[in-house]
Amino acid sequence: MTSPTDKDSAKTAAAPSNFLRHVIENDLAQGAYSGRKWGGSPGDAAHHAQGMPDPAKVRMRFPPEPNGYLHIGHAKSIWLNFELAKEYGGVCHLRFDDTNPEKEEQEYVDSIRDAVKWLDYETYLADRPSAPGTLQPHEYFASDYFDFMYRAAEYLIGAGLAYVDEQSAEEIRANRGDFNTPGTDSPFRSRSVEENLARFRAMRDGLLPDGAAILRAKIDMASPNINMRDPALYRIRRATHHNTGDKWCIYPMYTFAHPIEDALEQITHSICTLEFEDQRPFYDWLLDRLAEGGLIASPHPRQYEFARLNVTHVLTSKRKLRQLVEEKHVDGWDDPRMPTLAGLRRRGYTPEALRLFCERSGTTKSGGWIDYASLEAALRDTLDPIAPRAMAVLDPVKLVITNWGELMGSDEVLDDCSAPVHPHHPEMGKREFKLGREVWIERTDYEEVQPKGFFRLFPGNKVRLKYGHVIECTGGTKDASGKLIEVQATLVPDTKSGTPGADAIKVKGNITWVAAADAVQAEVRLYERLFAAANPGSGELMDELNKASLEACTAYVEPSLAKAEPGVGIQFERHGYFVRDAKTGADGKPVFNRAAGMRDSWGK
Ligand code: ATP
Ligand code: MG
Numbered sequence: 001m002t003s004p005t006d007k008d009s010a011k012t013a014a015a016p017s018n019f020l021r022h023v024i025e026n027d028l029a030q031g032a033y034s035g036r037k038w039g040g041s042p043g044d045a046a047h048h049a050q051g052m053p054d055p056a057k058v059r060m061r062f063p064p065e066p067n068g069y070l071h072i073g074h075a076k077s078i079w080l081n082f083e084l085a086k087e088y089g090g091v092c093h094l095r096f097d098d099t100n101p102e103k104e105e106q107e108y109v110d111s112i113r114d115a116v117k118w119l120d121y122e123t124y125l126a127d128r129p130s131a132p133g134t135l136q137p138h139e140y141f142a143s144d145y146f147d148f149m150y151r152a153a154e155y156l157i158g159a160g161l162a163y164v165d166e167q168s169a170e171e172i173r174a175n176r177g178d179f180n181t182p183g184t185d186s187p188f189r190s191r192s193v194e195e196n197l198a199r200f201r202a203m204r205d206g207l208l209p210d211g212a213a214i215l216r217a218k219i220d221m222a223s224p225n226i227n228m229r230d231p232a233l234y235r236i237r238r239a240t241h242h243n244t245g246d247k248w249c250i251y252p253m254y255t256f257a258h259p260i261e262d263a264l265e266q267i268t269h270s271i272c273t274l275e276f277e278d279q280r281p282f283y284d285w286l287l288d289r290l291a292e293g294g295l296i297a298s299p300h301p302r303q304y305e306f307a308r309l310n311v312t313h314v315l316t317s318k319r320k321l322r323q324l325v326e327e328k329h330v331d332g333w334d335d336p337r338m339p340t341l342a343g344l345r346r347r348g349y350t351p352e353a354l355r356l357f358c359e360r361s362g363t364t365k366s367g368g369w370i371d372y373a374s375l376e377a378a379l380r381d382t383l384d385p386i387a388p389r390a391m392a393v394l395d396p397v398k399l400v401i402t403n404w405g406e407l408m409g410s411d412e413v414l415d416d417c418s419a420p421v422h423p424h425h426p427e428m429g430k431r432e433f434k435l436g437r438e439v440w441i442e443r444t445d446y447e448e449v450q451p452k453g454f455f456r457l458f459p460g461n462k463v464r465l466k467y468g469h470v471i472e473c474t475g476g477t478k479d480a481s482g483k484l485i486e487v488q489a490t491l492v493p494d495t496k497s498g499t500p501g502a503d504a505i506k507v508k509g510n511i512t513w514v515a516a517a518d519a520v521q522a523e524v525r526l527y528e529r530l531f532a533a534a535n536p537g538s539g540e541l542m543d544e545l546n547k548a549s550l551e552a553c554t555a556y557v558e559p560s561l562a563k564a565e566p567g568v569g570i571q572f573e574r575h576g577y578f579v580r581d582a583k584t585g586a587d588g589k590p591v592f593n594r595a596a597g598m599r600d601s602w603g604k
Helices: 019-030 044-049 072-087 106-118 142-158 169-175 193-204 254-264 274-292 318-326 341-347 351-361 372-383 404-408 559-563
Strands: 059-062 091-096 139-141 162-165 214-217 232-236 250-252 269-273 302-306 396-401 415-420 430-435 438-442 462-465 470-478 484-491 509-511 513-515 520-527 550-557 570-572 576-580 591-596
Touching: 019 072, 019 269, 019 302, 059 072, 059 269, 072 091, 072 106, 072 269, 072 341, 072 351, 091 106, 106 341, 139 142, 142 162, 142 193, 142 214, 142 232, 142 250, 142 254, 142 274, 162 193, 193 232, 214 274, 232 254, 250 254, 254 274, 269 274, 274 302, 341 591, 351 372, 372 576, 372 591, 396 550, 430 513, 430 559, 520 559
Parallel strands: 059 091, 091 139, 269 302, 396 484, 462 509, 520 591
Antiparallel strands: 162 214, 214 232, 232 250, 396 438, 415 430, 438 513, 462 470, 470 484, 520 550, 570 576, 576 591
């Protein structure tokens, strides 16, 4: 992995290579897919082939199951597939893998669509050829292939390659064997083709109850790879599907459906995570058989596996994220602490930061955990060069400049100050704000007695109000409970930033502030990692949560922030990167979310 602090990698044009690039380059050089031919069968296969006139094109796919919001792990998969499509002049299919009738919802379909758009990959989406019905032109739904899948299943039965097994679920499990023991043939394995066809049609026609039978591939019950021991292809499930309604009471298994989806869409390289490595022999077995039967084109797509992205302190399982939402440990799927793309976006993450993070996390065949700090580093490295700056006081205490009226003519006078929007980009302009007799400063910027190495406010010390004047601290006032309620100082004349001689007085401390007269009150939400546990998901979720993942404070911010737009990261000087919350603040009081601190301080 590239060091997260290595800023140069943010700038390098050529991305580091990975094994998938080598595979694709090799296939392109050999014209692996340019001679792809259809077996000549009519029906859906040919239908789906229309509009994909260039068989040699690199065709990737991102195939989420619409059963939850996408998370950072999916961002990696999106990034990988779309970047490869982009790099090799290809396209990428957004395919909703909706073969499971029960768990899918429109809300999830919409959120997935938004995430791909937000990551800015719309241009590389493949057009859906002659889309029937009301589908969007760029969207593919696995459930559109149910008719074809059914025919493929009947083809396998006819070829003696599949059978209807009516053993109980327990018997099937027991007869599968294990790593050390070969499986045992089902008594139904030797049924005739006619009987299998009749039983499969009975399954389809609703003549058998749920769970009474499954269709299995007939491969090898003694295979050392358990996935090849006659895997299930179809099950009976009476459930209404969001797309096909009650048309079917049998549904294809993922392992059967997925290769077919890839083949129908003429995918060239089907990339998935390493858990599917053991499924690859079945992927190839199935597509080889269907190609032999002329049902799909040849050569068929190939599956390649890479290590899934794991980030410390981050949970990447839709199922467990759903649990957090349903049990209300977070405020919805887009809670800024959630590792969903909707949450990261609301937190202040940008598409650029996520793409950089994905690139830096590397694409390999060996897994591991990426440190959460590198996610934040990618955000800082992309925002630092462009983010507008602003001052914000998060834990405010009032500072009174006691000689203000005397020097300025009146206590009410306000002095105009300004600062660059970005220190290295004068073209971004200036921000204007006032300095007056009373300003808000950070409580931690004052100490009654100077601690070692502390150069900010303590009686007798001089500091600069950043972009303003030098002041000399004269003291502080505490209430009966010992809480600091006010700090006093005097202004040192002729020290205003940007005026001649302003630097005549050298100070070691520079503090941020906002004038009481023009400060905007805001709620600032200081987010921390949602999980204290470094590898969440292994134990009880509740025990792994970080109890202090959200601290809200009432802050005072610079007037320029009143108009801050959600989605635009801002550096609060000294505090880190913040973004205006997209959902709250309608009452006029802005809410800002902390995306990341100025530096990694976890555990310190
Ligand atoms: P989850 O367990 O969170 O539901 P999933 O893999 O079941 O994840 P899918 O909707 O099936 O979710 O995933 C769509 C694609 O995203 C798949 O190709 C999957 O391999 C990939 N993907 C999911 N999680 C990760 C991850 N952590 N790193 C890389 N790719 C991932
Ligand atoms: Mg899944």
